[in-house]
Amino acid sequence: MIAKVVEKASSILVERDNEIKLILASLLARGHILLEGVPGVAKTYTAKTVASLLSLSFKRIQMTPDLLPSDVTGGFVYDQKTGEFKLRKGPIFTNILLVDEINRASPRTQSALLEAMQERQVTIEGVTMPLEEPFMVIATQNPIEFEGVFPLPEAQLDRFIARVPVGYPSTKGFIEILRRADEIEEAIANLTPMVSREDVLNAIKEASRVRVEDSLYEYIARIVEESRRHPAVKLGGSPRAGIAIVRLAKAWAYIEGRGYVIPDDVKAVAIPALAHRIILNPEYEVEGVKPEAVIKEILGKVPVPRP
Amino acid sequence: MLRAFALSLLLLLPMASVPVASSSQPNAVDVLESRHTPGFPGILNITSIGDLLSVSSPDVRKALEKLLQCNTLECIEEDEFTANILKSILHNSTGVDITGLRALSDSRLLDMIDDSGIRSLLESLNRTGNVGPLEVDRLVNELESAKSKGSISPQAYMAALELLRRILERSGNPQDEVIERRQVEAIREALVEASRRGLLSELLERISGLYRESQRWSSSFNSQRGVFAVESPKVGFELPSVSPSILVLILLASLATIALFSSQRLGVLIAGMARWRKGEDAEFRDIPLIPRLYWSGVRLVERVSGARMDASTTHREFLARIEGKVGELERPFKGLTLSYELYRYAGLSGRDVEEQALRYYEDLEKASRVRGS
Numbered sequence: 001m002i003a004k005v006v007e008k009a010s011s012i013l014v015e016r017d018n019e020i021k022l023i024l025a026s027l028l029a030r031g032h033i034l035l036e037g038v039p040g041v042a043k044t045y046t047a048k049t050v051a052s053l054l055s056l057s058f059k060r061i062q063m064t065p066d067l068l069p070s071d072v073t074g075g076f077v078y079d080q081k082t083g084e085f086k087l088r089k090g091p092i093f094t095n096i097l098l099v100d101e102i103n104r105a106s107p108r109t110q111s112a113l114l115e116a117m118q119e120r121q122v123t124i125e126g127v128t129m130p131l132e133e134p135f136m137v138i139a140t141q142n143p144i145e146f147e148g149v150f151p152l153p154e155a156q157l158d159r160f161i162a163r164v165p166v167g168y169p170s171t172k173g174f175i176e177i178l179r180r181a182d183e184i185e186e187a188i189a190n191l192t193p194m195v196s197r198e199d200v201l202n203a204i205k206e207a208s209r210v211r212v213e214d215s216l217y218e219y220i221a222r223i224v225e226e227s228r229r230h231p232a233v234k235l236g237g238s239p240r241a242g243i244a245i246v247r248l249a250k251a252w253a254y255i256e257g258r259g260y261v262i263p264d265d266v267k268a269v270a271i272p273a274l275a276h277r278i279i280l281n282p283e284y285e286v287e288g289v290k291p292e293a294v295i296k297e298i299l300g301k302v303p304v305p306r307p
Numbered sequence: 308m309l310r311a312f313a314l315s316l317l318l319l320l321p322m323a324s325v326p327v328a329s330s331s332q333p334n335a336v337d338v339l340e341s342r343h344t345p346g347f348p349g350i351l352n353i354t355s356i357g358d359l360l361s362v363s364s365p366d367v368r369k370a371l372e373k374l375l376q377c378n379t380l381e382c383i384e385e386d387e388f389t390a391n392i393l394k395s396i397l398h399n400s401t402g403v404d405i406t407g408l409r410a411l412s413d414s415r416l417l418d419m420i421d422d423s424g425i426r427s428l429l430e431s432l433n434r435t436g437n438v439g440p441l442e443v444d445r446l447v448n449e450l451e452s453a454k455s456k457g458s459i460s461p462q463a464y465m466a467a468l469e470l471l472r473r474i475l476e477r478s479g480n481p482q483d484e485v486i487e488r489r490q491v492e493a494i495r496e497a498l499v500e501a502s503r504r505g506l507l508s509e510l511l512e513r514i515s516g517l518y519r520e521s522q523r524w525s526s527s528f529n530s531q532r533g534v535f536a537v538e539s540p541k542v543g544f545e546l547p548s549v550s551p552s553i554l555v556l557i558l559l560a561s562l563a564t565i566a567l568f569s570s571q572r573l574g575v576l577i578a579g580m581a582r583w584r585k586g587e588d589a590e591f592r593d594i595p596l597i598p599r600l601y602w603s604g605v606r607l608v609e610r611v612s613g614a615r616m617d618a619s620t621t622h623r624e625f626l627a628r629i630e631g632k633v634g635e636l637e638r639p640f641k642g643l644t645l646s647y648e649l650y651r652y653a654g655l656s657g658r659d660v661e662e663q664a665l666r667y668y669e670d671l672e673k674a675s676r677v678r679g680s
Contacts, residue, residue, distance in 0.1 A: 261652065262623065304619055
């Protein structure tokens, strides 16, 4: 069923198959995803398309520097009629929350949101309320801007199970977008859900039961450990990074229609799951080395389980 | 006459085990190739040249041991003894003079390259100094392809590598080290190829004691067929020279062979041999059947396609890499890969899965034989 969502979304969006699969894999792995890219590369469209195909509640917040934590979580509002304070739930009370330009929000608002992401519950004036399952944040950010933005600290980036760089399409894909631009917009506006909430919850359960052969845990551990030993890396992957790879690999295998993980699944998710968690040494950063390239190099070195 | 015939038969009985032994023995070339695929079982067990080649001469053995440890020509040449032995073996068997190459000028090296395409590529690289990774890759691919087709002689191949190494070294491109390692690999390959048939000869020598041929390899490169044609050493059965003690040993060995084959283990042996046939390497002997068949299949496909499955390559990546390159071998190899995946990662096992994998392997072998013929 999830494979059908991938198929449908891929038929609408041009060259966004990998991003679509990673968004769904993050959902099945009970994680949150960060889409990173310059303006105009269909980050929001991709998130919206996937969310629209699932019969889940969906809300969107456009982050701005003056947004307050209560604008995200909600708060108690005085009702003049009854003379009581009533709880007004914020947009975070949803299944899928699209947070556009997360790095435009102030650190205070960012941390309120990221706390809710981690705990899967919100506390407003001493009252703790759990968020309905499934709950996923799809955040987008533009890495180029420096004015009026508050870059997410590494500890908060770690809350995202994956970060996906959304790049420009190929020339062929670009031409197709130019040709189909109106059609794409219309198709997204008219999307109807294909998968019910129960189906999504079942898929999450099934994905967690996907078989991981013992040697693959070792393979993942070696990849994460290598990220700590690499000369270009100042801070490598944590155990949480390893757990993220395992969960994403299981979800990836499930989307591919398999009940077992293979090394290719690990390779497919290792870069999105690891790259945003490692900090490069300044001298390498200055030279333009990217964490993605470092992980790619590591994947090219660590032996795949044999025989 | 009858007595001589009977004696010959008796002598040949223990030799009946030779094909079985050689099929379960690691094929020298295959094992050497697999040495470059770290992570495979058995590779780490190769600790001496004895695991690769059957060489009785201690001097040659020592020289080959040294060759195994080296990654550069300097390393080989620093030991005069090794360099001289290797030089003489290589020169006699393939006509390649390794040590002389370093002393030759660029133009002389260019003259030695008998493939016009590669010569012009090298000339252009040398002239422009444009040695980006793409150009180097292109040239190396051309070289390897010419080598496998046999359109370039071993000497010309070595000369081309040497010239490429110099160009890279001059331009400060770190890939020169890779090319240097490739030079050493080429020497190893040439040696193994030249000694391939020595394995059987030495077995005969051990069994009968009648084989008196020297261990000198004599072969020549057939530029038309692109292979090293190795002339097998002459084997003479001089019956009168057999000592009585050797005859008794042969008799005992023959009786033991007969007893073994007539015992209840015969069925097991035949079944084992059916599964473990020609082309399967000893390095996989201790692993379960499906992975064993799969890795043997990988070896086979590697030989046909020229693609290498390195340690960090997954089974699916390798399958994608050889797609469209191995013709009829592709379908059974795809099936074998899936069988391996299901066994290895999905935890499927049982007779059905094994039989299916075995069928794919047999189809793969069949396709490879058809392709070879």
